[in-house]
Amino acid sequence: MKRKKPLILVTNDDGITAPGIKALVDVAKNFGDVCVIAPDKPQSGMGHAITVHSGIMVIPQDFPGAMAAFGCTGTPADCVKLGKYHLLKEKPDICLSGINHGANMSLNVIYSGTMSAALEGALEGIPSIGISHCNNNREVSIEASKKVAKILLETFLHNKPDNNLCLNVNVPDIPFSEIKGLKFCRQGKGNWKEFYEEHKEENGAELLWLSGKFENFEKRSTDTDLWALENNYVSVVPIHADMTHYEELEKVKKWEVKW
Amino acid sequence: MKRKKPLILVTNDDGITAPGIKALVDVAKNFGDVCVIAPDKPQSGMGHAITVHSGIMVIPQDFPGAMAAFGCTGTPADCVKLGKYHLLKEKPDICLSGINHGANMSLNVIYSGTMSAALEGALEGIPSIGISHCNNNREVSIEASKKVAKILLETFLHNKPDNNLCLNVNVPDIPFSEIKGLKFCRQGKGNWKEFYEEHKEENGAELLWLSGKFENFEKRSTDTDLWALENNYVSVVPIHADMTHYEELEKVKKWEVKW
Numbered sequence: 001m002k003r004k005k006p007l008i009l010v011t012n013d014d015g016i017t018a019p020g021i022k023a024l025v026d027v028a029k030n031f032g033d034v035c036v037i038a039p040d041k042p043q044s045g046m047g048h049a050i051t052v053h054s055g056i057m058v059i060p061q062d063f064p065g066a067m068a069a070f071g072c073t074g075t076p077a078d079c080v081k082l083g084k085y086h087l088l089k090e091k092p093d094i095c096l097s098g099i100n101h102g103a104n105m106s107l108n109v110i111y112s113g114t115m116s117a118a119l120e121g122a123l124e125g126i127p128s129i130g131i132s133h134c135n136n137n138r139e140v141s142i143e144a145s146k147k148v149a150k151i152l153l154e155t156f157l158h159n160k161p162d163n164n165l166c167l168n169v170n171v172p173d174i175p176f177s178e179i180k181g182l183k184f185c186r187q188g189k190g191n192w193k194e195f196y197e198e199h200k201e202e203n204g205a206e207l208l209w210l211s212g213k214f215e216n217f218e219k220r221s222t223d224t225d226l227w228a229l230e231n232n233y234v235s236v237v238p239i240h241a242d243m244t245h246y247e248e249l250e251k252v253k254k255w256e257v258k259w
Numbered sequence: 260m261k262r263k264k265p266l267i268l269v270t271n272d273d274g275i276t277a278p279g280i281k282a283l284v285d286v287a288k289n290f291g292d293v294c295v296i297a298p299d300k301p302q303s304g305m306g307h308a309i310t311v312h313s314g315i316m317v318i319p320q321d322f323p324g325a326m327a328a329f330g331c332t333g334t335p336a337d338c339v340k341l342g343k344y345h346l347l348k349e350k351p352d353i354c355l356s357g358i359n360h361g362a363n364m365s366l367n368v369i370y371s372g373t374m375s376a377a378l379e380g381a382l383e384g385i386p387s388i389g390i391s392h393c394n395n396n397r398e399v400s401i402e403a404s405k406k407v408a409k410i411l412l413e414t415f416l417h418n419k420p421d422n423n424l425c426l427n428v429n430v431p432d433i434p435f436s437e438i439k440g441l442k443f444c445r446q447g448k449g450n451w452k453e454f455y456e457e458h459k460e461e462n463g464a465e466l467l468w469l470s471g472k473f474e475n476f477e478k479r480s481t482d483t484d485l486w487a488l489e490n491n492y493v494s495v496v497p498i499h500a501d502m503t504h505y506e507e508l509e510k511v512k513k514w515e516v517k518w
Contacts, residue, residue, distance in 0.1 A: 047336070048306030048369040055458065055466040077306070077370075078469070086455045086467060107382070110307040110375075110500050111336075119502075123366070123450055151518060159514045165507055184512045186503040191382055196345045199314065207314040208345060210337070238507035241369050243378075244445040248424055248497035253443045255418045259410060 006032035006157070009092035009121070011079040013043040013100060013113025016061065016071045020099035020133065023142055027149045028096055029065040031157065035088060036069035037079040039113075044102065046113035048120075049075045058082065076117035084124045094156065095121030095128040098169075099145045102136030105170045105225040105235055106190040106214070115168055119241060122166035129156065130166070134229060135173040144176040148234050151182070168237040172229050183233035188224030189217040265291035265416070268351035268380070270338040272302040272359065272372025275320065275330040279358035279392065282401055286408045287355055288324040290416065294347060295328035296338040298372075303361065305372035307379075308334045317341065335376035343383045353415065354380030354387040357428075358404045361395030364429045364484040364494055365449040365473070374427055378500060381425035388415065389425070393488060394432040403435040407493050410441070427496040431488050442492035447483030448476040 008028045012021040016038035028034045040059070056074040063069030070087055072079060080095060100114040109115045118130030129152055133145040148171045156167075168187075172179065194212030201207055216226045225235035267287045271280040275297035287293045299318070315333040322328030329346055331338060339354060359373040368374045377389030388411060392404040407430045415426075427446075431438065453471035460466055475485045484494035 042312060045309045045311035046306070047308040047375065049308045050304045050306070050370050050469065052304035052469060053301060055468045057460070057464055057466050059462070059464045081453060081469065082455070082467065085453045086457075107500055109502055110378070111309050116306065116369075119369070151516070155514060155516050158517075159511075162507065162510070165511075166504070167511070168502075181518050182516050184508060184514070186505070186508060187501055189501075194340060194344050196341070198345075201316070203318070205316055205318045207316050208341065209314045210309065210311060210340065236511070238504040238511055239502040240504035240507070241366055241502070242446055242448075243368055243427075243498040243500070243502070245425070245497040245499035245501075246445070248421065248499070249443060249445060251421070252418075252424075252426070252495070252497055255414060255443070257410070257414050257441050258417075259440050 006093035007090060008032045008034050009083050009095045010034055010036050011038045011076055011097050011117045013039065013046060013076040013117065015039050015042045018101065019138055020101050020142060023146045024096055024099050024149060025063065025065040027146055027153065031153050034066045036063045036066045037083045037087060038071060039076060039079065040071040040073055043076055043113045045111050046075050047111050048077055048116040050077050051075060056082065076113040077120040080117050080120040080124065092126050095126045098131035099142050099149065100132035101138045102132060103134040103170055104130065104132040104168060105229055106188045109168055109187060109239060119166050119239060122164045123241060125163040127161040127163055127165045129169055131169040133171050133173060140173065144174065144179060145171040147176045166239050168239050170225060170229055170235045172232055174232060178232055179234060180232050182236050183228035184236050185223055185225050185228050187237050188221065188226035190215055190226060265352035266349060267291045267293050268342050268354045269293055269295045270297045270335055270356050270376045272298065272305060272335040272376065274298050274301045277360065278397055279360050279401060282405045283355055283358050283408060284322065284324040286405055286412065290412050293325045295322045295325045296342045296346060297330060298335060298338065299330040299332055302334055302372045304370050305334050306370050307336050307375040309336050310334060335372040336379040339376050339379040339383065351385050354385045357390035358401050358408065359391035360397045361391060362393040362429055363389065363391040363427060364488055365447045368427055368446060368498060378425050378498060381423045382500060384422040386420040386422055386424045388428055390428040392430050392432060399432065403433065403438060404430040406435045425498050427498050429484060429488055429494045431491055433491060437491055438493060439491050441495050442487035443495045444482055444484050444487050446496050447480065447485035449474055449485060
């Protein structure tokens with residue numbers, strides 16, 4: 001009996017027309033049958049949003065390299081749920097999200113539509129990879145990330161990942177020849193120093209635009225994704241959805257509670 | 260010198276007109292000066308979404324019990340960033356999110372706008388509590404959750420929490436007299452068994468509505484929020500934004516990579 005090709009679900013948060021998802025399908029089609037389910041418009045910064053207050057419109061489309069493709073009005077996480085529970089006849093073997101135009105390292109994982117789709121895959125028992133190119137300009141070449149995606153898929157398939165594995169992969173914005181390799185690491189601590197650009201409107205209203213600069217809070221640590229990227233490695237962080245802060249749990253358990 | 264009252268930022272994800280946020284302000288005003296910054300419409304299921312593709316419109320409003328109040332077109336996480344970086348003259352001492360109409364235990368924390376606002380507070384160095392009443396019907400009495408909020412605020416202030424502490428609090432939908440107390444616990448493992456209600460549209464399009472039933476994956480564990488709620492306790496889970504899956508990290512570090 002011929003071995004079945006893996007079924008690969010590809011999604012993203014930049015929308016179904018973004019160059020990044022085309023590049024990812026281009027890579028994925030060499031490893032299995034590809035199905036694309038992606039938002040019909042950019043959804044960056046959507047975090048793990050899902051659509052609960054309305055229906056989601058799904059429209060079949062043509063997508064070169066894909067066996068089937070659907071654009072939808074939902075979020076990246078919705079796309080994976082739609083695939084698992086409705087649009088696909090069988091459970092995908094792998095879920096890929098990206099290639100995102102912009103970095104998703106460190107704290108950015110919680111704001112990231114790209115990573116919410118990948119995590120949603122892992123939550124549904126589909127080993128997943130979210131891959132981001134560290135430059136949010138869509139005009140910039142993502143050839144390096146394409147090559148990294150190929151290496152990762154080979155590595156992934158070869159090493160038979162756990163069903164709940166979700167990898168957050170970030171590729172530095174440098175030529176592939178200058179990348180030193182993959183670094184498996186933890187999520188570094190950091191945050192945005194932010195400000196709002198202000199436009200006064202009528203009636204006391206204000207229109208405010210978010211802007212900011214990311215800060216690494218642990219510059220001396222060498223085991224973080226932030227270190228890996230600064231040192232020309234691809235960062236690979238396994239993530240999960242257990243947000244329990246176990247150290248704080250031990251502290252608060254000792255609290256005096258006046259019921 | 261008179262001791263300054265705490266500055267308490269109150270937000271939610273059900274929108275500034277929801278009964279839950281009014282109830283929370285009603286409690287909070289007894290503990291300090293309250294400022295409300297909340298979405299102008301329901302934002303349930305928004306996860307940790309932030310507004311990056313457009314500006315956010317902010318409109319000052321009257322809100323009984325609050326020193327100042329603003330409705331905005333942003334997400335719950337946006338509300339906290341707006342407070343910290345723009346609308347408030349000083350950093351709040353506490354951030355409260357809720358009272359949410361609906362449960363946010365277990366995996367639901369990643370989809371929850373309520374909890375993203377609270378977590379955003381903790382990320383900005385403001386100890387935070389997100390509080391949810393386990394019934395998503397807005398008509399249901401949330402008196403029990405109000406009483407729990409008061410106890411929690413007293414406990415919180417008395418025990419001087421760490422600046423990055425974020426508590427995910429869920430209150431069972433039963434009369435206060437039947438609640439057995441607070442249970443500090445970890446996030447239980449579970450997920451939604453989902454399906455889509457389907458409406459065929461023209462041109463091959465489909466309109467799909469998400470529906471589902473939550474499943475507890477570890478029914479025998481007694482240290483989870485799921486157990487606490489089923490046994491008539493208020494569940495209190497400290498959460499953080501480090502999503503690194505440390506066990507998987509040790510596994511993938513051993514992977515063979517063909518670069």
